[in-house]
Amino acid sequence: MILTQITFWRMYNILGQSDVAFRFSRHYRPYRQMIKVSNDFTMTVIRRRRSEMESAENQETERDFEEGSKRRSALLDKLLRMEIDGRRLTDEQIKDQVNSFMFAGHDTTSSALTFIMYLLAKHPDVQRKLYKEVKEVFGDSKHPTFTQSTLNNLKFMDQVIKEALRLYPSVPFVSRTVDADTELAGVTYPAGTTISLGIYFMHHNPAYFPEPTRFKPERFAPEAEQIERKNPYVYIPFSAGSRNCIGQKFAMNEMKTAVSHVVLRCELELEDPDFVPRLKDELILKPSDGMPIKFLARS
Numbered sequence: 001m002i003l004t005q006i007t008f009w010r011m012y013n014i015l016g017q018s019d020v021a022f023r024f025s026r027h028y029r030p031y032r033q034m035i036k037v038s039n040d041f042t043m044t045v046i047r048r049r050r051s052e053m054e055s056a057e058n059q060e061t062e063r064d065f066e067e068g069s070k071r072r073s074a075l076l077d078k079l080l081r082m083e084i085d086g087r088r089l090t091d092e093q094i095k096d097q098v099n100s101f102m103f104a105g106h107d108t109t110s111s112a113l114t115f116i117m118y119l120l121a122k123h124p125d126v127q128r129k130l131y132k133e134v135k136e137v138f139g140d141s142k143h144p145t146f147t148q149s150t151l152n153n154l155k156f157m158d159q160v161i162k163e164a165l166r167l168y169p170s171v172p173f174v175s176r177t178v179d180a181d182t183e184l185a186g187v188t189y190p191a192g193t194t195i196s197l198g199i200y201f202m203h204h205n206p207a208y209f210p211e212p213t214r215f216k217p218e219r220f221a222p223e224a225e226q227i228e229r230k231n232p233y234v235y236i237p238f239s240a241g242s243r244n245c246i247g248q249k250f251a252m253n254e255m256k257t258a259v260s261h262v263v264l265r266c267e268l269e270l271e272d273p274d275f276v277p278r279l280k281d282e283l284i285l286k287p288s289d290g291m292p293i294k295f296l297a298r299s
Contacts, residue, residue, distance in 0.1 A: 002030055002031070002034050003031070003034050003035070003103070004107055004282045004283045004284055005282050006027045006030070006034075008281070008282045008283050009027060010022065010027075038099065038102070039095065039099070042095050042098050042099055042102070043091060043095055045076070045098075046076065046080075046091050046095060046098065047091065049080060050091070053077070053080055053081075075098075075101065076094070076098065079094045079098070080094065101247065105247050107170075107283075107284040108171060108251070108284060109170070109254055109255065111168070111170040111284050111285055111286055112161070112164065112165060112168070112170045112251075112255060113255060113258055113259070114287065114291050115164050115168035115277075115285075116161060116164045116255065117259075117262065117268055117291070117293055118270075118277065118287075118291055118293060119160075119163075119164050119167070120160070120259075120268050121268035121269055121293050122215070122270060122273075122275075123215055126160065126215070127263065127267070127268060129156060130156055130157060130160055130259075130263055131263045131264075133154060133156045133157060134154065134260050134263055134264055137150055137153050137154060138150065138260065138264065142264060144260065144264070146257050146260070151253050151257070154256050156217065157256050157259060157260070158220065158256075159217040159220040159221060160259075161252065161255050161256065161259070162219075162220040162235075162237075163215060163216060163217040163219055163220055164215075165237035166203045166209065166219070166235060166237065167203070167204075167213075168279075169199045169200055169203055169237045169285060170284055171237075171239070171283070171284065171285070172198070172199055172200035172281050173196050173197065173198055173199060173200070174196070174197050174239050175194050175196045175197070176194070176195050176197065176243075177192065177194050177195075178191055178192065178193045178194075178195060179191060197236075199236055199237065199239075200285070202234060202236075203234075203235065203237075205234070208234040209234075238251070262295070264298070265297065265298060266295040266296060266297060267295075267296045267298055268295060269293070269294045269296060270292065270294070271293070271294060275292060277289070277291060
């Protein structure tokens with residue numbers, strides 16, 4: 001995605017760190033164009049939905065509308081109804097929140113799914129075990145109905161996804177700003193210091209994960225987690241603390257749904273069984289040369 005590429009470039013290039021200098025770089029025009037496309041799309045959706053909700057308030061179907069929202073409101077509906085100091089949020093305020101969800105949940109999930117598919121193709125035994133579980137939960141239906149209950153029953157799927165996120169965390173690095181003078185390992189970091197956390201490297205530390213390069217979903221079986229990881233902060237694919245990923249439960253459900261659809265319909269194979277992806281970090285972890293996977297329709 002162009003926006004993540006340019007944002008990553010700005011982080012590590014002196015021309016990009018100054019807003020004034022950035023205007024004279026070759027990246028400025030495509031960056032502004034992509035921002036405009038994104039904002040225009042978001043505002044169109046917001047205004048259309050606001051119009052629908054205002055129309056519903058003036059019709060007899062309002063009761064049905066409200067009953068539906070009580071069952072499960074979409075994020076946008078909640079934002080449109082939200083009030084601060086007795087005033088509804090403006091479209092511009094809502095746009096900022098919607099953009100956060102769009103950017104945070106788009107590339108990250110696609111990256112995770114890419115590496116999950118790769119690992120399943122690389123490890124046919126794991127793929128067969130996962131297919132068996134999905135069949136047991138959803139039966140022979142090619143178009144299963146997904147509920148929170150059925151997704152919760154995918155226990156091995158949960159382990160597979162968590163292990164994939166350990167090996168290939170969608171966000172390999174995160175940063176935090178120290179809000180007070182803090183001492184870590186004998187070094188004092190003054191307030192205002194930015195500290196980068198290498199999630200990828202922590203997930204590959206043999207002190208935390210024996211045989212760290214091995215794909216081993218059973219690491220995340222409930223009994224194994226209690227034995228192997230006494231510190232909950234050595235595994236943080238969604239970050240941790242008060243600023244962790246607010247969409248992690250949704251992301252897990254989304255990935256379980258997508259993977260279930262794929263394995264029910266297709267068997268995954270690598271074109272080259274020895275293929276190992278080269279990685280690149282553009283805020284999001286990605287394979288630099290694509291992912292040559294064959295999707296073979298199940299009979």
